[in-house]
Amino acid sequence: MDEKIIEISFNIIAHAGDAKGLAFEAIKEAKEGNIEAARECIKKSKEGMVVAHRFQTELIQNEASGNKTEMSVILVHAQDHLMNAMNFQQLAEEFIDLYERLEK
Template sequence: MDFEMNIFTIITYSGDARSSSMEAITYAKQGDFEKAKECIEEAIEKLELAHKEQTKLIQAEAQGEKHNISLLLIHAQDHLMNAMTVKDLANEFIDIYKTIK
């Protein structure tokens, strides 16, 4: 397993998920709830892919494959957690915009 490639993959998928979540908020604000839903679904898919990469790292460590904790790994974890939070908040914003409309 290429440790750094896994990390960059987590960053990429997490960034994509965050972007899709933010796009969902924009669509909801415009009243296009179908597009907002599609964006949230895309964010969920990207988060699942990021989580799979994270799980690979966890499993490798559990099997004895040790790596130094790097700033890049911390950055990837930060991206993933932020993307998850933004997706959850996007769902809340969508609900609020539905109520307003």
């Protein structure tokens, strides 16, 4: 397997994992009534997701240019991490809004 694909995959996994962790931290902060801290965690989570997306975009652009990407369990795992982190981040934002409403 191409070492560049492995490197990109692990970068997606790392950045998406960090983003998901920050989203989870955001829910925890919101649950404790720290809405501003929760929103800061989500902001940082989104920043991490942008980095993960850049790596994914690199793969997409490479393949769109005619360079076939070899599929592997690592790449599938990376994509899974990215999608789960995106979903978790969206749910975390909903939780923050809900906890904020409950505080009022």
